[in-house]
Amino acid sequence: MPKISAAKGVIINDSRGEKTIEVAILSGDIETKASVPSGKSRGKHEAKPAEPEKALQNLDKIMRAAALKDFRNIREFDDFLLELDGTPDKRNLGANTTLALSVCFARLLAKEKNIPLYEILNNESASASSFPRLFANLINGGLHVDHDLNPLPFQEYLVIPQAHDPDESLRSVFSFIESLKSILVSRGAGERFGDEGGFVVSGVNPELGLEILDETRRIHDGNVDFGIDAAASSLYSGKDGIYKWRESGWNNEELARIYKWIAKRYGLLSIEDPFDEDKEEEWIGFMRDLRDKEESDLWVVGDDLTVTNAERIKNAAEANAANAVIIKPNQRGTVSETIRAADLAKQFGWKVIVSHRSGETEDDFIADLAYGIGADGLKAGSPLRGERLVKYKRLIEIKKSLENKEQ
Ligand code: PGA
Numbered sequence: 293m294p295k296i297s298a299a300k301g302v303i304i305n306d307s308r309g310e311k312t313i314e315v316a317i318l319s320g321d322i323e324t325k326a327s328v329p330s331g332k333s334r335g336k337h338e339a340k341p342a343e344p345e346k347a348l349q350n351l352d353k354i355m356r357a358a359a360l361k362d363f364r365n366i367r368e369f370d371d372f373l374l375e376l377d378g379t380p381d382k383r384n385l386g387a388n389t390t391l392a393l394s395v396c397f398a399r400l401l402a403k404e405k406n407i408p409l410y411e412i413l414n415n416e417s418a419s420a421s422s423f424p425r426l427f428a429n430l431i432n433g434g435l436h437v438d439h440d441l442n443p444l445p446f447q448e449y450l451v452i453p454q455a456h457d458p459d460e461s462l463r464s465v466f467s468f469i470e471s472l473k474s475i476l477v478s479r480g481a482g483e484r485f486g487d488e489g490g491f492v493v494s495g496v497n498p499e500l501g502l503e504i505l506d507e508t509r510r511i512h513d514g515n516v517d518f519g520i521d522a523a524a525s526s527l528y529s530g531k532d533g534i535y536k537w538r539e540s541g542w543n544n545e546e547l548a549r550i551y552k553w554i555a556k557r558y559g560l561l562s563i564e565d566p567f568d569e570d571k572e573e574e575w576i577g578f579m580r581d582l583r584d585k586e587e588s589d590l591w592v593v594g595d596d597l598t599v600t601n602a603e604r605i606k607n608a609a610e611a612n613a614a615n616a617v618i619i620k621p622n623q624r625g626t627v628s629e630t631i632r633a634a635d636l637a638k639q640f641g642w643k644v645i646v647s648h649r650s651g652e653t654e655d656d657f658i659a660d661l662a663y664g665i666g667a668d669g670l671k672a673g674s675p676l677r678g679e680r681l682v683k684y685k686r687l688i689e690i691k692k693s694l695e696n697k698e699q
């Protein structure tokens with residue numbers, strides 16, 4: 293039963309160069325660390341992070357309250373944080389402060405019990421552990437690219453190997469990248485990258501990213517599916533129901549037609565955030581339409597809509613607004629709430645994709661989380677970027693450690 297004797301935090305820079313926090317906690321002679329990412333196309337219903345300087349001050353406050361307390365499991369520790377914060381969106385302590393501590397605590401338990409982190413997370417989950425498919429964002433657009441580069445309207449064009457084996461899957465992503473480079477060169481596109489390490493393609497036609505991926509797939513050796521994240525909340529103008537990007541604009545029906553067209557043409561596996569986070573009726577209409585056309589095997593993925601919040605997931609599932617969900621620990625701010633949100637989504641028969649943020653750190657927590665809770669996918673950007681690669685590599689490390697155990 294670990295007691296935390298000290299916690300210290302420092303301000304570090306994330307992969308975008310912005311400030312974030314890294315926290316270390318101490319219990320006896322065990323020290324564990326965690327750092328927190330941050331998003332750019334953030335959902336407005338996400339838990340609220342504190343300014344990094346404020347987060348460090350809050351850390352001291354939390355440690356004073358935690359003094360001499362024992363916590364038997366992650367949930368007890370997280371409940372203590374929730375109670376101390378006392379708000380529905382962590383606005384007092386900051387979701388970054390609470391998440392860093394919560395992850396540190398999960399790691400502390402793992403070290404103390406001398407078991408892998410994913411096992412601690414699995415104990416908290418109703419699901420069996422299993423390897424997720426990799427969702428690699430290889431063409432970046434939207435808010436994740438400098439506006440002057442004239443990026444595509446959709447934020448992410450994802451390549452998703454069919455293999456579940458992380459080693460084979462990562463090899464497939466790397467070889468896809470090699471082929472993609474040659475296709476981009478043949479189209480006269482220079483090597484430019486967005487926030488998640490994917491290539492930048494300029495243009496206003498949202499289909500162009502998929503056209504290029506498809507051309508690549510024809511010369512690629514291996515089976516991959518595609519997905520997109522439209523991140524439509526950041527396209528929504530709030531005026532006359534119009535989604536806007538540069539000189540282009542679409543209403544929800546026009547967008548739905550584009551989605552159905554590209555889903556069929558490229559055999560898409562998933563479409564994330566197809567509509568604005570507060571336009572649930574548009575999601576419901578789209579889902580109904582897919583059902584009527586018997587195309588309901590498409591994953592319609594909530595991110596800004598659901599923000600890793602069990603209540604919002606429940607509402608969306610009961611309204612039949614989606615059938616899959618993005619799980620991002622920092623949208624909620626504690627490990628146990630994150631796992632509960634994923635479990636609930638699974639109870640509704642939804643697919644679950646654990647995800648990084650566009651501003652990342654070297655922390656590989658989400659890999660243990662994805663494996664530990666048996667997520668269907670892990671979305672962690674392009675492996676050309678170190679802060680993304682560590683997540684994929686951690687999955688491979690887990691696989692190797694399981695193989696060693698068997699021997
Ligand atoms: P964000 O984007 O981390 O910038 O919010 C990722 C996503 O929308 O999935």
Ligand code: ZN
Binds near residue numbers: 595
């Ligand atoms: Zn998203």
